[in-house]
Amino acid sequence: MCIICTGEYKTVENLTILNCAGCARVTEIPMICGLQTLDCSNCTSLIKISVIPGLKRLICSNCTILTELPVIPRLQELYCCNCKSLKELPIICGLIILHCSGCIKLVEIPMFSGLETLFCYDCTNLIKIPAICGLQNLVCSRCTSLTELPTISSLRELYVYRCPWLSQNNPKFAENLKKLRFLQKKLMRRYIGKKLEALSPQISEIYYSPGCKGYELAKRSFYSTSSQEN
Secondary structure (H helix, E strand, C coil), X not given: CCHHXXXXXXXXXXXXXXXXXXXXXXXXXXXXXXXXXXXXXXXXXXXXXXXXXXXXXXECCCCCCCCCCCXXXXXXXXXXXXXCCCCCCCCCCCCCEEECCCCCCCCECCCCXXXXXXXXXXXXXXXXXXXXXXXXXXXXXXXXXXXXXXXXXXXXXXXXXXXXXXXXXXXXXXXXXXXXXXXXXXXXXXXXXXXXXXXXXHHHHHHCCCCCHHHHHXXXXXXXXXXXXX
């Protein structure tokens, strides 16, 4: 049992960090004034998380029967991986980091203003990722229903393995791929240097699964760029 189940949290003054991870008895997280970090991951009986004003970091991964999350103002980091019953995510202004991988009932990612990192791999029913301005890191591998990648000029890192529908019958795929290759080449020239341009196929392999359309196009693009510059 945790201090939520026993009610001991009521007697703790200035509680800012609460870890009740793995408690199989807790069913609800109450509103706790002043709390900034909450880890209630692996609470398999949890069905409700209250709105906690001022909460900045919420970890509720592997809460398998949790069906919804509250809108928590000022929340900056949300980790809700493998919440198998979670059908949608609340729109939270100011969210910076979102890890929702393995949420198999999610169909789309909302528009989060200011989001910088998004990990949504293994979301097998996900069909849409919006063009989030300022997004720098996107990991959407094994999203087998994803049909389109947004055009996001701020991207610095993209992992998109095993998304079979991205390269099929998608009019925006080539355009987005072209812009991504441009960013890759720009980063390669800036951080790697001409002497290490032979590494470019490995760089492209990070972004595209071998054998898919994106990988082959990226590899040819890097070879072409290297030969022209030399």
